[in-house]
Amino acid sequence: METKKTIAIINDPQVTLGSIQPNDIDQIFAWEIDWKSLSPKDNYIILGGHMGAYDTEEFPYLTSEKKWLRKVIPLGTKILGICLGAQLIADAMGGKAYLSDEIEFGFKKLEFHNNCLLYTSPSPRDRG
DSSP states (O other): OOOOOEEEEESSTTOOOTTSOGGGEEEEEGGGOOGGGSOTTSEEEEOOOSSOTTOTTTOTHHHHHHHHHHHHGGGTOEEEEOTHHHHHHHHHTTOOOOOOSSOOOSOOOOOOOTTSHHHHSOOTTTOO
16 A cells, blocks of 8 residues: 655745644645646645735746646545645635735634535545
8 A cells, every 4th residue: 555645835935834743744845846746646735825826927836836736636636725725726626816805814713514525425536
């Protein structure tokens, strides 16, 4: 059985894994990645940054990152997007990230629904 890695994709050098212990997590900078070399069988954490998913002129690697996401998400690749990472996933999958009139920063109360298909249905890569 192939060992899966967990890889953190860093989009801003000032945004790190924080309190997540990186012992078993590889960390790579988005602007240095050869996107074709990343295995869709690994697990990914896409970290945030001071930019938005729409800032592709100033940060052209975001375009490559979204192109990679469009390719691997339908394959069932496990990806957690935090802040900018979530924007990139939404943009890549046909949503639209845009600059809000109000800054959203800090802690938010979340409501989880663990009885939905997201949690009970195996991903395409786990089905065989």
